[in-house]
Amino acid sequence: FPVAPEAEDEGKTLRLVESYLQNFYGLQKDDHPYVRKKGEDSLAAKLKEMQAFFGLQMTGKPDLDTLKMMRKPRCGVPDIGQ
């Protein structure tokens, strides 16, 4: 079946979030995307790290303000670590 637009959007958003956190916050590229991580979801933890850096609400979720920040043009150097 054709992917419903909102599901497609969701997929696009997830890819944006993952590549942003991989590029700038050291999120490990996930070789086994369907294997649940131990402890708190590392994606949510990395999201909180990014939200803390930019002074956003630390929801651990890709809310509007977080996505708005992720879409801003920026420097390619990571914000955390090198």
Next chain:
Amino acid sequence: YVFTAGNPKWKRNNLTYRILNYTPKMRQADVDEAIQKALSVWSNVTQLTFQKLEDKEADIMISFAYRDHQDNSPFDGPNGQLAHAFQPGEGIGGDVHLDEEEAWTKDGRGYNLFIVVAHELGHSLGLSHSNDPGALMYPTYSYTDPKEFLLPQDDIDGIQAIYGQSNAAVQPTGPVTPQACDPNLTFDAITTLRGETIFFKGRYMLRKHPERTEAELNFISLFWPKLPSGIQAAYENIERDEVLLFKEDKYWVLRGYDIAPGYPKQIYHLGFPKTVKRVNAAYSDEATGKTYFFIADRYWRYDENKKSMDSAYPRKIVSDFGKIGRVDAVFQKNGYIYFFHGTTQFQFDPRAKRIVRKMKSISWFNC
């Protein structure tokens, strides 16, 4: 500010740089000038010097690169990642790579090469990203007119912590990012704008929406790249859905969110005498169509319908508004007039013709 992990730094102050290639989107001379100006941003506040090399290996090699350029950090096409740089060290250390697919310019269009290179050189010298939204080393791009650019204090503190101060007799200082709840915060100008309230300070504006508890800090240039920083007075003409912004003897008109064509104009266009060099503050009374301009210890009244100054003005501020001193900023809201003088704010009731309350200037930010 943040040092790069491991605190890498150059062991000497006299560094070399080389421009390996050029972008076809700018004149070569403009690229040279942007890069030279970006280097001086850092040499002006330290004892670092940068010598340009034409053909040998330099400490800082600056190049425009495309997508995967063999450094394990491929670029991503237009927008997104604009550039990156490497921390001090041998070989690729210190080098700056600029994404060739970006719209590089020497002004406010696309991405200003000077601003981006100045940021990347911060990395080349050992700085990481700062979380001060006003800092040059903040990760996201924001335009500042190169002619008006001043290295923010956060960046000065960071680079001097690595390489020491400059030789100058008086140490250079830079703009400090306003904090909404800083009790010492004062304002250059304030205006309403379609139900919101905009507080101007230096190159920043604090945007307060009645339904949001937090004020949003932005660069003025984010909304209006053609407006200068240091706006001195501003007022909204609600009926015409316009905001007038003043700096020195000029004013701009915002129609909605856009600068109206044909501005800036000289303030004498409004009827001021040539003895007036600038406006300190202004507000417009929606009910009467009268606009009040405050200059030093006097004020003028302008009729928005007749589009001319009322006669029998200027008058002394103290005669009609009481002891509020020099007016830094003023705006009208819910029938009251709010005068700002330094860190003090006076709420004036135009019906009772008197000050009804005195508050801190930051009372609007729910501190």
